[in-house]
Each structure stands twice: as structure tokens, then as C-alpha cells.
Amino acid sequence: MANIIGSSSVEKLLRPLVIAIVGASRRGDSVGRRVLNSVANSRYAGRVYAVNPNYTEIGRIPCFSSISALPERPDCVVLCVRDSAVEETLEEAGRTGVRAAVLFGRGYDPEAKLPLPDRLAAIARRYGMAICGGNCMGFLNALDDLRVSFGAPRIEGSVSGVSVVVHSGSIWEWLIGNRRNLAFDFAVSAGQEIATSCADYLDFFLEQESTRVIGCVIETIRDPRAFIAALEKARARGIPVVVLKLGRSEKGKHFAKAHTGALTTSYVVYEALFERYNVVAVDTLDEFLDTLEIFRFGGECPDGGIATLTHSGGERQLIVDIADRIGADIAEITAASSAALAEVLEPGLSPENPVDAWGDGKLVGLECIEILARDPNVAVISLAADLFFSAGMGYSLQLAENAKLECKKPFVVFGAAHASVVPEAASRLRALRIPVLAGAETALRAMKHFINWHRSSQIMSGDEINSTLCVDRSDVSAGSNFDAQAYERLLISAGIPVAESRFANSQEEACKAASQLGFPVVLKTANPLIEHKTEHGGVVLNLMSEAEFIEAYDRMSMTCGHKVQVQKQYPGGTEILLGMVKDDQFGPIITLALGGVTTELFRDSVSFLPPVTMDEALGYIRRLKAFPLLDGFRGRPKANVQELAALVERFSVFCGEVGGLFSEIDVNPVIVTAEGAVAVDALFIRDDNPNSDSTTIPASKVAHG
Numbered sequence: 001m002a003n004i005i006g007s008s009s010v011e012k013l014l015r016p017l018v019i020a021i022v023g024a025s026r027r028g029d030s031v032g033r034r035v036l037n038s039v040a041n042s043r044y045a046g047r048v049y050a051v052n053p054n055y056t057e058i059g060r061i062p063c064f065s066s067i068s069a070l071p072e073r074p075d076c077v078v079l080c081v082r083d084s085a086v087e088e089t090l091e092e093a094g095r096t097g098v099r100a101a102v103l104f105g106r107g108y109d110p111e112a113k114l115p116l117p118d119r120l121a122a123i124a125r126r127y128g129m130a131i132c133g134g135n136c137m138g139f140l141n142a143l144d145d146l147r148v149s150f151g152a153p154r155i156e157g158s159v160s161g162v163s164v165v166v167h168s169g170s171i172w173e174w175l176i177g178n179r180r181n182l183a184f185d186f187a188v189s190a191g192q193e194i195a196t197s198c199a200d201y202l203d204f205f206l207e208q209e210s211t212r213v214i215g216c217v218i219e220t221i222r223d224p225r226a227f228i229a230a231l232e233k234a235r236a237r238g239i240p241v242v243v244l245k246l247g248r249s250e251k252g253k254h255f256a257k258a259h260t261g262a263l264t265t266s267y268v269v270y271e272a273l274f275e276r277y278n279v280v281a282v283d284t285l286d287e288f289l290d291t292l293e294i295f296r297f298g299g300e301c302p303d304g305g306i307a308t309l310t311h312s313g314g315e316r317q318l319i320v321d322i323a324d325r326i327g328a329d330i331a332e333i334t335a336a337s338s339a340a341l342a343e344v345l346e347p348g349l350s351p352e353n354p355v356d357a358w359g360d361g362k363l364v365g366l367e368c369i370e371i372l373a374r375d376p377n378v379a380v381i382s383l384a385a386d387l388f389f390s391a392g393m394g395y396s397l398q399l400a401e402n403a404k405l406e407c408k409k410p411f412v413v414f415g416a417a418h419a420s421v422v423p424e425a426a427s428r429l430r431a432l433r434i435p436v437l438a439g440a441e442t443a444l445r446a447m448k449h450f451i452n453w454h455r456s457s458q459i460m461s462g463d464e465i466n467s468t469l470c471v472d473r474s475d476v477s478a479g480s481n482f483d484a485q486a487y488e489r490l491l492i493s494a495g496i497p498v499a500e501s502r503f504a505n506s507q508e509e510a511c512k513a514a515s516q517l518g519f520p521v522v523l524k525t526a527n528p529l530i531e532h533k534t535e536h537g538g539v540v541l542n543l544m545s546e547a548e549f550i551e552a553y554d555r556m557s558m559t560c561g562h563k564v565q566v567q568k569q570y571p572g573g574t575e576i577l578l579g580m581v582k583d584d585q586f587g588p589i590i591t592l593a594l595g596g597v598t599t600e601l602f603r604d605s606v607s608f609l610p611p612v613t614m615d616e617a618l619g620y621i622r623r624l625k626a627f628p629l630l631d632g633f634r635g636r637p638k639a640n641v642q643e644l645a646a647l648v649e650r651f652s653v654f655c656g657e658v659g660g661l662f663s664e665i666d667v668n669p670v671i672v673t674a675e676g677a678v679a680v681d682a683l684f685i686r687d688d689n690p691n692s693d694s695t696t697i698p699a700s701k702v703a704h705g
Helices: 007-014 031-040 083-096 116-127 169-176 198-207 224-237 250-260 267-276 285-297 313-326 335-344 365-374 393-406 423-430 440-458 484-493 507-517 546-560 596-602 614-623 641-661
Strands: 018-022 047-051 061-064 076-079 100-103 130-133 138-141 146-148 162-166 186-189 213-218 241-245 280-282 305-310 378-384 411-415 436-438 501-504 521-525 539-543 564-568 574-583 587-594 605-608 662-672 677-679 682-686
Touching: 007 100, 007 130, 007 138, 007 198, 018 031, 031 047, 031 146, 076 083, 083 100, 083 116, 116 130, 130 138, 130 186, 162 169, 162 198, 162 285, 169 186, 169 213, 169 285, 186 198, 198 213, 198 224, 213 285, 241 267, 241 285, 267 280, 267 587, 267 605, 280 285, 280 440, 285 436, 285 440, 305 313, 305 365, 305 440, 313 440, 335 365, 365 378, 365 393, 378 393, 378 440, 393 411, 393 423, 411 440, 423 436, 436 440, 484 501, 484 641, 484 682, 501 507, 507 521, 507 546, 507 564, 521 546, 539 546, 546 564, 574 641, 587 641, 605 614, 614 641, 641 662, 641 677
Parallel strands: 018 047, 018 076, 047 061, 076 100, 100 130, 162 186, 162 213, 213 241, 241 280, 305 378, 378 411, 411 436
Antiparallel strands: 138 146, 138 186, 501 564, 521 539, 521 564, 574 587, 574 662, 587 605, 662 677, 662 682
């Protein structure tokens, strides 16, 4: 879906000066009355009208017979009418000059040839309208105290700096009904996004001066190019974007399709996209809220790990166990910090992080926090506090308040479990801009996200990506004979080292090629109709003599044909797979994995968007569980990972330039030895729709973490 609206239309949708409720009613249980009450019973300073031919006034709100009869043109109309009347009403609004609308209905019209949502989208395109919905709960705007919804509770709270867009109406209700005093500046229930996408809302949020962090709960991305542009804008402005992606599992994807008609993309692709643009990906709503809260209050963050003060040896163990499982960085404090802690802690308490400061009840918490805050290895200070009704709650609150005044680093308070945090205690600390996180695991995840986001924001790659490859596109033209020789030419033109080989059409030519290369050699079928050679007996390794070679050729030619590839045998080394799959939405996605026949068995892989720099390629290589095999595991010779990284960089640029012409590319295996890295086999599968509107990241210098 193309981005069809402008920012001014979204402004009129979410911050209207004049709003009209079409279908407003005096009937108390009607959607129209509930929406009118929600808008009118607030401090919203804009002008409100009702539209219903049956009334002249509803609860002191002036009512008119139609949109055209209103005394002034609304910025936004809210359609509380049945589905059969929505199209006619939206058309009237567009003709009148209205540029924004809210549609609650599903737009269900089973008898029509063209679905109603598509017809409504066409109206929006024609008039340049922003539309919230359909099938949505509306939106909240805390900046102007405007609640355009039939089911939203009144939320008291000041400007938070947090805005969210949510695809699920129920999840939207759960979020705005939170009991952590978090009133979102804007909370949009986007629904079907028939005209206005998540990307449009993100762009609007980024234009608001109050915005500190943005949250998204999404089923799919309907406008990939605009979404990526919004993420680029967020990164440039230093505003974190936190995303909870729904529909990751096969069952989840099924329900996403049934619920919104969304075409979901494999979550691996989203992970690659999120990493490229420094998006914070979370797994649960509790983690989502805790992460929004730490970014809401957290401020700047130095490099380092997490330091925690506890009053329990058991809680200390719980914290390190969780941190180890989720990969949160518990800071290794310096010897000087350890010595300073030993001076203030009671005898027998170990001066380590996390710090158990309780002992026999000596109150040294503030001194311990001050020591941890001075440690250069510490980025975030956290207090595992008693925030439930107990004798220790008063001390925990006072300690947190004093620590906030003294601590120059980000300071966080969390309770051991979600249910153990007393709202009144949390509100007292949040009033001082202290993040109060609800549970040890989600707190540690939020702190990890906070540190990693700041760390990635500071990393700007200094390497230039080689974007001047001379790829011969004639090899991939529609009429070309696209075979193993073409594969090889493409890889060579991309600057990728390939195994030395010869092609032959007869036994005599093949024997001559083997003699020129020198035994041992590998014999492969070059039949372009055979994609997976091994499965058809099309690969024979370790041919040590001419006699062995002739026997292998004769056998292969009978099953696979006479055309063969004779290749130099590369002894030893580690096999790596390097592949590309073209995603329908986001274009080429590269996967780096443990190669050979074990690839699908072990599933040791990492995926990313092209192009990447050599340093970034090295980082991806080191993420493989099999990396120790490349790094001299148990006496193995160390592989030349620098050459492998260079090969990955070149392949990524190649995919950025011509990857859109292929649905899949497999370079498997790449043999990596101490001498270098070389591609020994490849498979290219042409895309049936090479001109599809998928997004391709440009092959230029990319600065990202």
C-alpha cells in the first residue's frame, strides 16, 4: 500500500480543532452517544458538533441533519453509523472538504464485488483523507484531552512523552487501562489501516515536541517503504521505537490473516529489519510497558552494564539467573568499587554486583549506590525494592528518592514480581521521574534494551561499502541460459572468490579439465534442470585419479546428462552457507549459517538486511554458535574470518544490486580455511515477479549498529 496521505491530514485526525460525531444519539447505550460523551465530557477545547437528522441538540451539543449542514467544516468526522451507510457518509465528508475520519465498523459487505474497505480506501485517496480504522477503538490524545472512542476510560495524567499505535483493539484497551500512571500522549487503535498506516502515525508522533519514545503493537507492516522512512527519521532524531510484533508463530500468522487480512512476514525478516534500524523488539506486553517506561524517564546512558542493590541473598540469585538466561549484562565492578563496598557492608557480605546490602539490618544502601554509580563499568543503577505493604517499603521509598538526587547515571527501581508493586508507592517515585518496573525479568529486559539502544545509537560505521560492483546483468536476462557457468560469472563479477573449475560436455573434455586442475578434483553435474545436485547423485568428491574420474563421469552422465563441472578439491576447512531470500515486503534478506548437509539440521544461522560493511559482517559471523570452529576450537587451525567477512560484504552488495531479480540464492558451501574463503557451489532461482514492489535497501554507505 502506498503512502497516500500527508502529515496535515494526520494532524487533523489526531489534533482536530473542529470535530463532528456522525450518528450521535440520545440513546445512552448507543455507540454515537458514548463517543459524544467521551469527547464532550473532557477538557477538550475544540468545537464539537453532532450529526443526526432526528435531533437539533444532544446534551447541549448542537446537532445538524448532515455534514454538509454544519456551520463550519470539521477537521475530523467520527462515523458512528451502520456499515451500509459508511460509504455514502464518507463520500459526503470528502466532498465537503473534511480531511480526516474515524471508522469503528468492520466494513463488512459480503455481497459486493469490491470489498467495502477497498471502496472506502478509494474515497480516502480521492480526497486525501486520513482514516483511523476501520474495525478500531478510536484514539486518545492526552495533549488536548481528547478521547475519540466508545470504550476508553478517562485517564488522568500529565504529558508522558510516550505515544503508541496498536493494531489490536483489545490490546489497545489493556494498554490505556494500565495502572502505572502512564497516560500516553497519543494512543491510536489503528485497526485495518484502510488509508492511514502505522508509518503515518509514527511520522506524526516524531513531529511532536513532547515525544520521547514510541511504541507499536503490530500484526504486519502494510507500507514497508514509509515504515522504513519513519524508522530512519526516528533514528536520526534519537527517538527509540519499541515494537511488539504479533503473529510470529505459524498459528499466530493464521490468526493474523483471519483477524485483519494482513499478509504477515516471517519474524526472522522483522528481526533483521529491527536490528538495522535500532528498533527495540519485545516479547510481551509487560516487557513492552517496562521498556516504554525506562525510555520515558531514563535519559542518556553511558556504556557499561547493570548494577543492582538488593536486600536479599535469594533475590540476588534470582537476578543473576534471569540475567544469564536473557543475556542481560550484569556489570563486573572494578577492584576499587569492590574494596569500597567491603568498607561499608557488614562482615560476611560479599562486595560483588548484585550487592546484598541487608546483613543484620544496617542501612547502607545509599552508600552502596553511590559506590556503584562511580564505577566506570556501570551504565544503569537499579534498586530491587520492597514496594509492597511491609516494614521495608518506607525505607525503600526513601532510599530511592535519595538515590535519585545523588545518582548521575540512569536509576531504576523494580519489584520482584508484577503483583508486588503497590500503585501508590510507584506513583510517588514516578512523580520524581524514577522508572518503576514491574517484575525482575521484565525489568532486566528493559534495562538491557535501554543499554543496547544507546550503545547501538553511538556506533556509526566508518567503513565504506563497496557499491561499485560491475555485475553483468545479461546473465540474468529472461532469455539467457541460466546455468552453473552463469552462476560462476555472476559471483566473479561480484568480486566473490570461487573455486577454480572447468566446464565440459564430454568425457574427453572432462578428463582434460581434471588433468589441468590436478587431482584430487570434484565432479558435479552442470545440468541446469537439476537444482539440488547431491540429491540426484550429481556430486562426487575426492576423485584421486583419472580412472576414478572416468568411472564417476560415466555413472553421472547416465543419470544427470553429459554436461559437467570439474572443480578443484579444497581440503579441510569449515563449511558456511551464505544465502538470500527475497521477501515480498522488504526485498533481499541474507542468511549466514553453518553450511553443508547439516545446515537445516542444526539451524545455526543469523539473518540481516543487505548491504553490510565488513565490520558488520564480522559481527554476524561471530554470532554463529559454530564460530569456535572458525576460531581454533580444540586445536583446529584458525580460519581466515577477515576474508570470510570480505566475501559476505561483497555478497551483500551484490544482493542489494540484483537480489530483486531472484527469489533465492544459495552459495553453499563457502569453504573457509586459514588461507581464505572460497565459494564452491551456488544455486540461483529467478523471481517470477522481479518487478514486485518490495523494498530494497540502497547499496550505499550504511551507518548503523
